Amino acid sequence: MKAMIVVNPSSGSEQAEEFVTQLETRLREQFKEIVTKETQEAGDAEKFSSQAALEGYDAIFLMGGDGTINEGINGIAKQDYHPLIGVIPLGTINNFARVLGISMNAKVAINQLDFKNTKKVDIGKVNDLFFVSTVSVGSIPETVQHVDDEAKSKLGPLAYVMEGVKALNDDETSVFRMKLDGDDFEGNYSMLVIGLSKSVSGIGTVFSSAEIDDGYLYMLCLKKSTAVEKMKLIPELLRASDDYSEKLVLKKFKLADLKSKEGKEFTTTVDGNKGPKFPVHLEVYKQLLTVYVPKLN
Structure with a gap:
């Protein structure tokens, strides 16, 4: 099994690098292959997530604020195959994470990950944007x-x-x-x-x-x-x-x-x-x- 981490290193917290290391350690319990991608500019999260979906990754973990989550979801939703999605909030509001009961503390959110517990969620679309x-x-x-x-x-x-x-x-x-x-x-x-x-x-x-x-x-x-x-x-x-x-x-x-x-x-x-x-x-x-x-x- 393989997973991709898509992280916005400038989102919300200067501890992003520390949280990525913590998440990688946690994911090794479930995944044999882990690839981490850092966003540098607008559109990167969508590009990386789309790539992971096209390459058949089992899961994509999005670390960042609402903008990063939105981009990542767009990259996944536009493909025929949809990997499982993990959300680790690093932003200001983190509305999607709140709805799912995910902790606003990234360290806690990583510890809370339960690879056997998932939920199917609705996604909206306005014109061509999810x-x-x-x-x-x-x-x-x-x-x-x-x-x-x-x-x-x-x-x-x-x-x-x-x-x-x-x-x-x-x-x-x-x-x-x-x-x-x-x-x-x-x-x-x-x-x-x-x-x-x-x-x-x-x-x-x-x-x-x-x-x-x-x-x-x-x-x-x-x-x-x-x-x-x-x-x-x-x-x-x-x-x-x-x-x-x-x-x-x-x-x-x-x-x-x-x-x-x-x-x-x-x-x-x-x-x-x-x-x-x-x-x-x-x-x-x-x-x-x-x-x-x-x-x-």
Whole structure:
């Protein structure tokens, strides 16, 4: 059996090299051949993961933040053969790892690895890009695209909060035309957030009824609101309920086509990074990939 480790050495922690050594030691319990690849630039994680899938590796272990995980998943999902996937979080938010019950402490996550315990998970796709957590549209999620690596390293999740606050006063809305599972909808919203599971940006109660393996995408649509009104909505996202106020509209679907009535070319945010521009097509691939999860799951 052979495994590939794909690691972003600059992601989240200066201890990445130490964690790679620890993971290699752990993997020798299960795999005869272990190859480690370090990313140097954008696209490397996808390239390495794609190579491993094409060469028939039994497993791929992705070490990094949400961007590295997203790239790795894209490299795997686009192939006919899908190796087993291990996730070791080194980033700021690590939303996908949180959903799977994986520790945010890389050392603990490595120790938790159970080679006999796996879970099939859903993967989303927006146009030609696969995603494991969220797709969002609007001024607040767009600010996430501007958070640099230095700010992430120094401030962690607070870096995203500080950028997001800057956009709270932006109450610009657009009319979105949507086709959800064949049904047409139209609404005037300032933000759309689409997720695969309960968790969005590390907040595990945004879509309380969602599961990572249920075969659905979930979308929250934010109506026109002031900064104060947006702040008042935060408690709604922190409670284990899908009972939202009239400012938030929840939709559940498998297939969607989204566009702006005014023809605006919104740029989506996908798993925390810049994604495709409008119009977009979204779909979910039910239980497409298999991931190692801790015994506690």
